[in-house]
Amino acid sequence: MTFKSITSVMNHGVTKQLDFEDLLRLPADMDPLSCHNRLLSCWQDQQIKNCSNPSLFRAICSAYGWPYVRLGLLKVLNDCIGFAGPLLLNKLIRFLQQGFAANGSGHLDGYVLAMSLGLTSVLK
Incomplete structure (x- = not known):
């Protein structure tokens, strides 16, 4: 396991204090707004499918998948x-x-x- 992807950020941090603009960008699917919208959409689907008993667990599983559930x-x-x-x-x-x-x-x-x-x- 290497941290080659952050070498440029670390080298930049040696010369001056880092700002938010200097940090690496998150992938689009990890953007907080994107994650929120995905979870909200899956939750609304759960409310439509099971209006009497919607499951937040199923909504999270369908929004983020099993890797996050396992974690x-x-x-x-x-x-x-x-x-x-x-x-x-x-x-x-x-x-x-x-x-x-x-x-x-x-x-x-x-x-x-x-x-x-x-x-x-x-x-x-």
């Missing part, structure tokens, strides 16, 4: 993993503070908590 699902998964890390750390600290005898489950729970915490850190 959204990955973002949700990342957020869940990020949320699980502190919870697992809290359980591990409680496990260590209470001691092995108080837990009654032995060392296995501690190992599982530690491995889960490490795995969430690696996955994130």
Whole structure:
């Protein structure tokens, strides 16, 4: 993966501070107005087809396609993993503070908590 497309912008930024005019132009299909119009059109189609129960999810899928839906699902998964890390750390600290005898489950729970915490850190 290279960043050859922005080399000219970086070279220009070395000589002077960049302005908005110096930055690369977005492709036409990524222009915010174009994206808004596409989503609005698909939403209106959903309202016409399913006037009693329009689906915003289907409108987004038809407007932007499955790559964005997959990226959204990955973002949700990342957020869940990020949320699980502190919870697992809290359980591990409680496990260590209470001691092995108080837990009654032995060392296995501690190992599982530690491995889960490490795995969430690696996955994130």
